Amino acid sequence: MTRITVVNPNTSDALTAVITEAARRVAPAGVQVAGARPTVGVDSVESHAEEAVAALGVLEQVRAHDAGSDAFVVACFGDTGVAAAREIASGPVVGMTEAALQAACLIAHRFTVVTMPPRTIAHSERVVRALGLEHRCSVRAVDVPVHDLEAGSVHLLGTFAAEGRRAIAQDGAEAVVLGCAGLADLVGPLGAQLGVPVVEGVAAAVGFAAALVAMGVGTSRGSTFAPVPALPGFRLSAVKA
Amino acid sequence: MTRITVVNPNTSDALTAVITEAARRVAPAGVQVAGARPTVGVDSVESHAEEAVAALGVLEQVRAHDAGSDAFVVACFGDTGVAAAREIASGPVVGMTEAALQAACLIAHRFTVVTMPPRTIAHSERVVRALGLEHRCSVRAVDVPVHDLEAGSVHLLGTFAAEGRRAIAQDGAEAVVLGCAGLADLVGPLGAQLGVPVVEGVAAAVGFAAALVAMGVGTSRGSTFAPVPALPGFRLSAVKA
Amino acid sequence: MTRITVVNPNTSDALTAVITEAARRVAPAGVQVAGARPTVGVDSVESHAEEAVAALGVLEQVRAHDAGSDAFVVACFGDTGVAAAREIASGPVVGMTEAALQAACLIAHRFTVVTMPPRTIAHSERVVRALGLEHRCSVRAVDVPVHDLEAGSVHLLGTFAAEGRRAIAQDGAEAVVLGCAGLADLVGPLGAQLGVPVVEGVAAAVGFAAALVAMGVGTSRGSTFAPVPALPGFRLSAVKA
Amino acid sequence: MTRITVVNPNTSDALTAVITEAARRVAPAGVQVAGARPTVGVDSVESHAEEAVAALGVLEQVRAHDAGSDAFVVACFGDTGVAAAREIASGPVVGMTEAALQAACLIAHRFTVVTMPPRTIAHSERVVRALGLEHRCSVRAVDVPVHDLEAGSVHLLGTFAAEGRRAIAQDGAEAVVLGCAGLADLVGPLGAQLGVPVVEGVAAAVGFAAALVAMGVGTSRGSTFAPVPALPGFRLSAVKA
Amino acid sequence: MTRITVVNPNTSDALTAVITEAARRVAPAGVQVAGARPTVGVDSVESHAEEAVAALGVLEQVRAHDAGSDAFVVACFGDTGVAAAREIASGPVVGMTEAALQAACLIAHRFTVVTMPPRTIAHSERVVRALGLEHRCSVRAVDVPVHDLEAGSVHLLGTFAAEGRRAIAQDGAEAVVLGCAGLADLVGPLGAQLGVPVVEGVAAAVGFAAALVAMGVGTSRGSTFAPVPALPGFRLSAVKA
Amino acid sequence: MTRITVVNPNTSDALTAVITEAARRVAPAGVQVAGARPTVGVDSVESHAEEAVAALGVLEQVRAHDAGSDAFVVACFGDTGVAAAREIASGPVVGMTEAALQAACLIAHRFTVVTMPPRTIAHSERVVRALGLEHRCSVRAVDVPVHDLEAGSVHLLGTFAAEGRRAIAQDGAEAVVLGCAGLADLVGPLGAQLGVPVVEGVAAAVGFAAALVAMGVGTSRGSTFAPVPALPGFRLSAVKA
Structure with a gap:
C-alpha cells in the first residue's frame, strides 16, 4: 500500500x-x-x-x-x-500543477489551463515556464474566488465551459487543465460539454x-534539494494586520 | 486491473x-x-x-x-x-522518453540523459525539445550498440558510471535518465555509484x-490525434537491400 | 546539369x-x-x-x-x-517545409504557414520548432482534404485568401507559406490578392x-546522419485493416 | 530625498x-x-x-x-x-538579483553570476529564466556558506577570482555578478583582478x-500585483524542530 | 553631479x-x-x-x-x-528601449510596447528578443509618423489609449511602454485613462x-565592446537620392 | 541569366x-x-x-x-x-550569415560557426538568435584579424582546424560554418581535415x-521592409578622428 x-x-x-x-x-x-x-x-x-x-x-x-x-x-x-x-x-x-501539465502533454498537442481568479494567471505561468511548456500551453482564467468551491464546483460549469470553448477556438486547445484544486467534480461534465479531455491536477x-x-525513485539529494541542516521549526500566529 | x-x-x-x-x-x-x-x-x-x-x-x-x-x-x-x-x-x-523526462523533472532541478549509441543523441534531443526541457536536461551518450543489451546491461555499469560522473560534474546533473530500453538492471547499481537517482523510462x-x-483521461480526439479514417493495414516484408 | x-x-x-x-x-x-x-x-x-x-x-x-x-x-x-x-x-x-520556412525568413520579418487540413497543424509546428522559428512563424489551416488538390488548387483561392488575410491582420504576417505540396498554381493569384509574397515549398x-x-556540400556523415550499416530493404503491402 | x-x-x-x-x-x-x-x-x-x-x-x-x-x-x-x-x-x-542581471545587460554581452553555496544555483537560475536571460547569463557557484560573510568578504577574493576566471574562459563572461548580498567589498578588488566589471545587486x-x-512609476495594480484584501498579519515563532 | x-x-x-x-x-x-x-x-x-x-x-x-x-x-x-x-x-x-523594458519588468508581470509607426514593430521586437522578454512583452503600434510629435503628443492620447486598452484586454498587459521618444507628456494622462503604469524610456x-x-560600473572592455583601434571619424553629407 | x-x-x-x-x-x-x-x-x-x-x-x-x-x-x-x-x-x-546557417541546418543536426576575431562572436550570435538557432548552432572564434585574409586564407588552415576539432568534440558539431567572408579557399582543405562539411556563406x-x-519571390513590402519614402542619399567622408 x-x-x-x-x-x-x-x-x-x-x-x-x-x-x-x-x-x-x-x-x-x-x-x-x-x-x-x-x-x-x-x-x-x-x-x-x-x-x-x-x-x-x-x-x-x-x-x-x-x-x-x-x-x-x-x-x-x-x-x-x-x-x-x-x-x-x-x-x-x-x-498538482506540474503533474497536470505533464499529464496533458501525454494526451494533447496543445492545451489550456483555466485558472481562477485572473490575478493568479502569473502563478500558473510560473510553472508552465519552469517546465518549458510555453509552446504547448496557454493560461486563461475565470473571475471566481477560490472560496466559491467549498460546496463543490458544478455551479461553475457554464463559466468554465465558456472559457474552455474560447481556449479551443482561439488557442487550439485539445485538452483543458483545471487551474485550481477543488474542481474535481467538473471533470466529467466539462469534458462532456467541451468534447476534449479535462485534466484535474490532484x-x-x-x-x-x-x-x-x-x-523506487525519490528526490535527488545531489544539490538543489539536499536536506537543510538545523532548520528550526516555525509556528505561525495571526496578528491584527 | x-x-x-x-x-x-x-x-x-x-x-x-x-x-x-x-x-x-x-x-x-x-x-x-x-x-x-x-x-x-x-x-x-x-x-x-x-x-x-x-x-x-x-x-x-x-x-x-x-x-x-x-x-x-x-x-x-x-x-x-x-x-x-x-x-x-x-x-x-x-x-518511455517523455515519461522519463517528466519523472526526472519531479525529482531533480537538472538532469542528463545518457543514451546509446552517440548517433542517437539527436533522437533524444527531439523529445527534449518537444517537451521544452532544454533548460533542465542535457543529452550525453556512450558508444555501445543496442544489441549489447540482450543479455542484460550490468556489464555496462562502468561505462555508464563514467559518463554519469561527467554529467554531474559538467552539466550539474542531479539525476540520470537511462537513454535506452533494456537498461533496467542498471538502475540500482548505477544509482549507488553516482549518488543520484537513476530514472528508467519504461x-x-x-x-x-x-x-x-x-x-479516466485518454488521448484527445479534438484535432491532432483524431482517428484516421479508412487507414488500411500494412504488412512489411524484408527484401534484399 | x-x-x-x-x-x-x-x-x-x-x-x-x-x-x-x-x-x-x-x-x-x-x-x-x-x-x-x-x-x-x-x-x-x-x-x-x-x-x-x-x-x-x-x-x-x-x-x-x-x-x-x-x-x-x-x-x-x-x-x-x-x-x-x-x-x-x-x-x-x-x-519542402524547412526550405519554405527558410525562404520566408529571407524576405519577411514574420510569416504564416497556411496548411491543410487543421489536424496537421502539429506537423507544421514540429518543423517550425526544429528550426527555432516560433518567434517569426505562425501556423494556420484551412479545412480542405489533400485529395482536393488532384486537379489543381485554383478553386481554393478564396479559402486561402480569407485565411491569409487573417494571418496578415492578426499575426502580422508579411508573407504566406503554402502548407501543402500541390498548391503551386496558387502562388500567383494568392500573392496578387494578398499583396504579400507567397512561398511554395517544393x-x-x-x-x-x-x-x-x-x-559541393552534402549531408554530414559525422554522427546523426552517418550511413546505416546493413539495413535491409522493406516492401510494404496493404492488408485489410 | x-x-x-x-x-x-x-x-x-x-x-x-x-x-x-x-x-x-x-x-x-x-x-x-x-x-x-x-x-x-x-x-x-x-x-x-x-x-x-x-x-x-x-x-x-x-x-x-x-x-x-x-x-x-x-x-x-x-x-x-x-x-x-x-x-x-x-x-x-x-x-537585488533582477537589478543585477539588468545592470549587467547594460554593460556586457554575456555575463556570469557567481553565487554561493552551490545548492542555490537553482535559485539564481529561477530569476535568470523569469527575465529570459538564459542566452546571456550563466550561473556558477563557490562552495562557501553565507555566514562566512559576516565580517566582510575580502578573504574570499581568491575563491571568487578563480571562479570568475573560469567564467571568462569557459562561458565568455564579460562581467561578473556577485551572487549574494554582503559581497560589496569584493567589487573593487575582484574587478581589478579579473579586468571586467563586477556588479553588486544591492x-x-x-x-x-x-x-x-x-x-513616478510604481507597481502595476492591474492584475498580478493588485492589493490583497483582508490579509491578516502573521507572526513567526521558532519551535523545536 | x-x-x-x-x-x-x-x-x-x-x-x-x-x-x-x-x-x-x-x-x-x-x-x-x-x-x-x-x-x-x-x-x-x-x-x-x-x-x-x-x-x-x-x-x-x-x-x-x-x-x-x-x-x-x-x-x-x-x-x-x-x-x-x-x-x-x-x-x-x-x-531608451532596453531601459524601458527593464523598468517595466520591475513593476508588471506582462506589458506591451505601443510603438509608431507599424513598420517599426520589428525594431522593437529586436530589442525584446535581445533581452529575452518575448514571454512578458508584446509589441503593438499606432499608425502615426514620428514628426507628428514635434509639438508634443497630447493630441495622440485617444489613439494611444485605444491601443493600450486592446493591450490590456488581449495581451494581459499590466503596464504600457511608450514606443517612441518624444511622448513624455503622454505618461500622466495615458496612465490615468488606462489605470496601469506608463513607462517612458528616456x-x-x-x-x-x-x-x-x-x-562605478562601466561598459565591459573584455571582448565585445573593447575599444576600436584607429577608427577614423566620418562626416556624412546628403546628396540627391 | x-x-x-x-x-x-x-x-x-x-x-x-x-x-x-x-x-x-x-x-x-x-x-x-x-x-x-x-x-x-x-x-x-x-x-x-x-x-x-x-x-x-x-x-x-x-x-x-x-x-x-x-x-x-x-x-x-x-x-x-x-x-x-x-x-x-x-x-x-x-x-552570408543567414544563408550559411540555413544551409548548415539542411545538412547537419548541430554545427558551429568559427568566426574571427573573438570580439565579433556577439555579431554572429545576433544572427543565430534572429533565426532562432541557438539550439543547433554554437559560435567560436579564432584570434585572427580580417586583413590577414587579403592574400587568401590557406595559411590559417591549422588554426581553423584546431578550433573545428574542439567544436566537434565539445559542441557535437557535425558541420563547420566559416565565420568571415574571404575564407572560401579553406572549404576544401578544412573539410578534408575535419571530416565534416564546411559551409561558406557567400x-x-x-x-x-x-x-x-x-x-519569383522578392522582399515583402507588407510592413517591415516597405520602401522608404524620400530618403536622401548620403556620402561619407573620413575625417581625422
Missing part, C-alpha cells in the same frame, strides 16, 4: 475534504490518500503574499506527516511550497507520485 | 523479454504488463531510417493488441511511433500510463 | 504530376527535375499514422533513385522521412538543393 | 549592517538608505525551505516600514519574497528603485 | 528639445541632462535604412560629447547605434544610467 | 576580388556574379562601430547597382546592413538568392 498525503495549503476544512475525497475516487489501485491542511494560515491562496503564508503551512504539514507518508502531493495551483517540501520530505513531492499528482514510489 | 501493453519497436525477443520483465517488477499495484514486438522489422533502432521501419511495427502491434489493452507504452528511446499510435489506440499511449511510462487510466 | 528527384510521399499519380510540373516551371537554370512516388502507401498524408507509412515510401524511392540523383526533395508538408532519407541518400536531401526546396549541390 | 528601505531577509544583524553600509556608499545622490531584517527567521537563506521562512520575514518588514519608504530593495540573491512584497508595498520593490537595486521613484 | 548626454538620433531640433526637457523633469536628484543631435542625418527614424544613417549620427555625437559626459542615453526606440556607442564612449551607454534610461555611474 | 551583386562592406579591393572570385567558382549554373565595395568606409569590419560605417556603404552600393542586379548578397559575417538593404533593393537581399547566399529569383 502506498500512502500519499495530499496537503491543501489553505486552512479550509471544507476544501480539504473536497480535495481528499476526489483524490481517493481516482487514485490508482493500492494507493491510500490522506488529507492535511495548515493549522494556521490563509483560507484561500490567490496572491503571492498568501502563497508566502501557505508555503510555510505546507512545510509544517510535510514535517508533521513525513513519517507516515510515502509521498506528498501539494494541492494548490501554482505549486506553492513544493520546492521547499522536496528538501524536507523523505519521499517524493509532486505539485488526481494526476497522486497517480504520478504513486508511480515514483513504485519505481 | 489495468492492462498495459509495452511495445518494443525492435524485433529482438531477448530484449522484449528483458523489457517486459523489468516493467513488471516495478509496475504499480493493480497493473498487468504484457510485452509485444513487431513481426517484421529491425533488430535495433539506432538511426532515423530504422525508426521509420520500427514506427510501422509499433502501429501494427498497437492495432493487434488494442482490444486487450487499457494503455500502451512504447519502449524505444526517442518515442518512435508514439504520435501515430495515439491516433490508432483506444486508450492512452506513453513514450518503468516511468508504465506508472504514468496507469495514472492516466485511473484518472 | 543538376538532377533533383522530387519524392511525393503519397501514391497519387495526379499529385505527383502536379508537383513535378510545378517544380520544373520554377527550377533554377541547369536543374533537371524528376518526380517519384511510393509503389505502395497512402494516397494522402494527413495524420501521424499516414506519415509513418509514407516515410517508408520515401526511403524506398530514395534508394531506388539514388544513383541518378544529385539531390532529393521531399514534397510533403511536415518533411516526412527527411531525416531518414539523409542517412540513405548520397547527395543532400531537402524537405520550389524553394529545389532551389536550395541545387544551391547545396553547386556548393 | 528618496527613502529606500533595504530588507535583508535573514536575521543576521552583522549582515544587515554590512549590506546597508555598502548600499549607502554607492547610492545615487538624493537617496537615503535604511536597513531592516526580520524579527524572527533564519540566519542565512541557502535553501528553498529557508526561503519560505525568509519570505514571510520580508512581508513583515515591508509592512512595518511601508509608511516611511518610497521604495524597497530585497537584499537576498534569488529575490525571495519580492513578488509578494510588490502586493503589499505602496512604492516599487526591486530584487547597489543596482537601490539605483534602479531610485530611478523608478524619480519617474 | 552626474552629467548625462541624451542623444536624439534624428536631426529635429524640436524633438531634441522635447526629449531633453522631459528627461530633465524626471531625472533623479544630482543628474544633469544635456541634449544632442546629429549635424547631418534624417529627421525621423522609421526604417532600417534611416537607422543606418542615424547610427552614424549617434557615433558622431558620442565622440563629440564624450569628454563632458559621465554617461549617454540614446533616445530612439529600437536603440539605434547603442552597441556601437558602447565601444566609443568612456562611460556607460543606455538605450526617463528610465536616464535613471538607470545614473545608477550605473553611482555604482 | 540571374545577375547577383555581392557587396563586400569593407573597402579592401583585395578582399572584394577574393570574395567575388570565390562566389563565381561555386555559383549555380545561370548565375552571373559581380562584386562591389563602398567608396569610403573601413577596411575591415570587426566591431559595432565599424558595422555602422559599413552599413552605410552597403546602402550606397545597393543603390548604385540596383538597376543591374536581380538580387544582392551582403558578404560580411553578421549581415551588416541587410535589413536596410532589403528596403532599398528591388530584388531580394541575402546575408556561396550559400549566392545559391539561395538565385533560388529566390527563380521562384
Whole structure:
C-alpha cells in the first residue's frame, strides 16, 4: 500500500475534504490518500503574499506527516511550497500543477489551463515556464474566488465551459487543465460539454507520485534539494494586520 | 486491473523479454504488463531510417493488441511511433522518453540523459525539445550498440558510471535518465555509484500510463490525434537491400 | 546539369504530376527535375499514422533513385522521412517545409504557414520548432482534404485568401507559406490578392538543393546522419485493416 | 530625498549592517538608505525551505516600514519574497538579483553570476529564466556558506577570482555578478583582478528603485500585483524542530 | 553631479528639445541632462535604412560629447547605434528601449510596447528578443509618423489609449511602454485613462544610467565592446537620392 | 541569366576580388556574379562601430547597382546592413550569415560557426538568435584579424582546424560554418581535415538568392521592409578622428 498525503495549503476544512475525497475516487489501485491542511494560515491562496503564508503551512504539514507518508502531493495551483517540501520530505513531492501539465502533454498537442481568479494567471505561468511548456500551453482564467468551491464546483460549469470553448477556438486547445484544486467534480461534465479531455491536477499528482514510489525513485539529494541542516521549526500566529 | 501493453519497436525477443520483465517488477499495484514486438522489422533502432521501419511495427502491434489493452507504452528511446499510435489506440499511449523526462523533472532541478549509441543523441534531443526541457536536461551518450543489451546491461555499469560522473560534474546533473530500453538492471547499481537517482523510462511510462487510466483521461480526439479514417493495414516484408 | 528527384510521399499519380510540373516551371537554370512516388502507401498524408507509412515510401524511392540523383526533395508538408532519407541518400536531401520556412525568413520579418487540413497543424509546428522559428512563424489551416488538390488548387483561392488575410491582420504576417505540396498554381493569384509574397515549398526546396549541390556540400556523415550499416530493404503491402 | 528601505531577509544583524553600509556608499545622490531584517527567521537563506521562512520575514518588514519608504530593495540573491512584497508595498520593490542581471545587460554581452553555496544555483537560475536571460547569463557557484560573510568578504577574493576566471574562459563572461548580498567589498578588488566589471545587486537595486521613484512609476495594480484584501498579519515563532 | 548626454538620433531640433526637457523633469536628484543631435542625418527614424544613417549620427555625437559626459542615453526606440556607442564612449551607454523594458519588468508581470509607426514593430521586437522578454512583452503600434510629435503628443492620447486598452484586454498587459521618444507628456494622462503604469524610456534610461555611474560600473572592455583601434571619424553629407 | 551583386562592406579591393572570385567558382549554373565595395568606409569590419560605417556603404552600393542586379548578397559575417538593404533593393537581399546557417541546418543536426576575431562572436550570435538557432548552432572564434585574409586564407588552415576539432568534440558539431567572408579557399582543405562539411556563406547566399529569383519571390513590402519614402542619399567622408 502506498500512502500519499495530499496537503491543501489553505486552512479550509471544507476544501480539504473536497480535495481528499476526489483524490481517493481516482487514485490508482493500492494507493491510500490522506488529507492535511495548515493549522494556521490563509483560507484561500490567490496572491503571492498568501502563497508566502501557505508555503510555510505546507512545510509544517510535510514535517508533521513525513513519517507516515510515502509521498506528498501539494494541492494548490501554482505549486506553492513544493520546492521547499522536496528538501524536507523523505519521499517524493509532486505539485498538482506540474503533474497536470505533464499529464496533458501525454494526451494533447496543445492545451489550456483555466485558472481562477485572473490575478493568479502569473502563478500558473510560473510553472508552465519552469517546465518549458510555453509552446504547448496557454493560461486563461475565470473571475471566481477560490472560496466559491467549498460546496463543490458544478455551479461553475457554464463559466468554465465558456472559457474552455474560447481556449479551443482561439488557442487550439485539445485538452483543458483545471487551474485550481477543488474542481474535481467538473471533470466529467466539462469534458462532456467541451468534447476534449479535462485534466484535474490532484488526481494526476497522486497517480504520478504513486508511480515514483513504485519505481523506487525519490528526490535527488545531489544539490538543489539536499536536506537543510538545523532548520528550526516555525509556528505561525495571526496578528491584527 | 489495468492492462498495459509495452511495445518494443525492435524485433529482438531477448530484449522484449528483458523489457517486459523489468516493467513488471516495478509496475504499480493493480497493473498487468504484457510485452509485444513487431513481426517484421529491425533488430535495433539506432538511426532515423530504422525508426521509420520500427514506427510501422509499433502501429501494427498497437492495432493487434488494442482490444486487450487499457494503455500502451512504447519502449524505444526517442518515442518512435508514439504520435501515430495515439491516433490508432483506444486508450492512452506513453513514450518511455517523455515519461522519463517528466519523472526526472519531479525529482531533480537538472538532469542528463545518457543514451546509446552517440548517433542517437539527436533522437533524444527531439523529445527534449518537444517537451521544452532544454533548460533542465542535457543529452550525453556512450558508444555501445543496442544489441549489447540482450543479455542484460550490468556489464555496462562502468561505462555508464563514467559518463554519469561527467554529467554531474559538467552539466550539474542531479539525476540520470537511462537513454535506452533494456537498461533496467542498471538502475540500482548505477544509482549507488553516482549518488543520484537513476530514472528508467519504461518503468516511468508504465506508472504514468496507469495514472492516466485511473484518472479516466485518454488521448484527445479534438484535432491532432483524431482517428484516421479508412487507414488500411500494412504488412512489411524484408527484401534484399 | 543538376538532377533533383522530387519524392511525393503519397501514391497519387495526379499529385505527383502536379508537383513535378510545378517544380520544373520554377527550377533554377541547369536543374533537371524528376518526380517519384511510393509503389505502395497512402494516397494522402494527413495524420501521424499516414506519415509513418509514407516515410517508408520515401526511403524506398530514395534508394531506388539514388544513383541518378544529385539531390532529393521531399514534397510533403511536415518533411516526412527527411531525416531518414539523409542517412540513405548520397547527395543532400531537402524537405519542402524547412526550405519554405527558410525562404520566408529571407524576405519577411514574420510569416504564416497556411496548411491543410487543421489536424496537421502539429506537423507544421514540429518543423517550425526544429528550426527555432516560433518567434517569426505562425501556423494556420484551412479545412480542405489533400485529395482536393488532384486537379489543381485554383478553386481554393478564396479559402486561402480569407485565411491569409487573417494571418496578415492578426499575426502580422508579411508573407504566406503554402502548407501543402500541390498548391503551386496558387502562388500567383494568392500573392496578387494578398499583396504579400507567397512561398511554395517544393520550389524553394529545389532551389536550395541545387544551391547545396553547386556548393559541393552534402549531408554530414559525422554522427546523426552517418550511413546505416546493413539495413535491409522493406516492401510494404496493404492488408485489410 | 528618496527613502529606500533595504530588507535583508535573514536575521543576521552583522549582515544587515554590512549590506546597508555598502548600499549607502554607492547610492545615487538624493537617496537615503535604511536597513531592516526580520524579527524572527533564519540566519542565512541557502535553501528553498529557508526561503519560505525568509519570505514571510520580508512581508513583515515591508509592512512595518511601508509608511516611511518610497521604495524597497530585497537584499537576498534569488529575490525571495519580492513578488509578494510588490502586493503589499505602496512604492516599487526591486530584487537585488533582477537589478543585477539588468545592470549587467547594460554593460556586457554575456555575463556570469557567481553565487554561493552551490545548492542555490537553482535559485539564481529561477530569476535568470523569469527575465529570459538564459542566452546571456550563466550561473556558477563557490562552495562557501553565507555566514562566512559576516565580517566582510575580502578573504574570499581568491575563491571568487578563480571562479570568475573560469567564467571568462569557459562561458565568455564579460562581467561578473556577485551572487549574494554582503559581497560589496569584493567589487573593487575582484574587478581589478579579473579586468571586467563586477556588479553588486544591492547597489543596482537601490539605483534602479531610485530611478523608478524619480519617474513616478510604481507597481502595476492591474492584475498580478493588485492589493490583497483582508490579509491578516502573521507572526513567526521558532519551535523545536 | 552626474552629467548625462541624451542623444536624439534624428536631426529635429524640436524633438531634441522635447526629449531633453522631459528627461530633465524626471531625472533623479544630482543628474544633469544635456541634449544632442546629429549635424547631418534624417529627421525621423522609421526604417532600417534611416537607422543606418542615424547610427552614424549617434557615433558622431558620442565622440563629440564624450569628454563632458559621465554617461549617454540614446533616445530612439529600437536603440539605434547603442552597441556601437558602447565601444566609443568612456562611460556607460543606455538605450531608451532596453531601459524601458527593464523598468517595466520591475513593476508588471506582462506589458506591451505601443510603438509608431507599424513598420517599426520589428525594431522593437529586436530589442525584446535581445533581452529575452518575448514571454512578458508584446509589441503593438499606432499608425502615426514620428514628426507628428514635434509639438508634443497630447493630441495622440485617444489613439494611444485605444491601443493600450486592446493591450490590456488581449495581451494581459499590466503596464504600457511608450514606443517612441518624444511622448513624455503622454505618461500622466495615458496612465490615468488606462489605470496601469506608463513607462517612458528616456526617463528610465536616464535613471538607470545614473545608477550605473553611482555604482562605478562601466561598459565591459573584455571582448565585445573593447575599444576600436584607429577608427577614423566620418562626416556624412546628403546628396540627391 | 540571374545577375547577383555581392557587396563586400569593407573597402579592401583585395578582399572584394577574393570574395567575388570565390562566389563565381561555386555559383549555380545561370548565375552571373559581380562584386562591389563602398567608396569610403573601413577596411575591415570587426566591431559595432565599424558595422555602422559599413552599413552605410552597403546602402550606397545597393543603390548604385540596383538597376543591374536581380538580387544582392551582403558578404560580411553578421549581415551588416541587410535589413536596410532589403528596403532599398528591388530584388531580394541575402546575408552570408543567414544563408550559411540555413544551409548548415539542411545538412547537419548541430554545427558551429568559427568566426574571427573573438570580439565579433556577439555579431554572429545576433544572427543565430534572429533565426532562432541557438539550439543547433554554437559560435567560436579564432584570434585572427580580417586583413590577414587579403592574400587568401590557406595559411590559417591549422588554426581553423584546431578550433573545428574542439567544436566537434565539445559542441557535437557535425558541420563547420566559416565565420568571415574571404575564407572560401579553406572549404576544401578544412573539410578534408575535419571530416565534416564546411559551409561558406557567400556561396550559400549566392545559391539561395538565385533560388529566390527563380521562384519569383522578392522582399515583402507588407510592413517591415516597405520602401522608404524620400530618403536622401548620403556620402561619407573620413575625417581625422
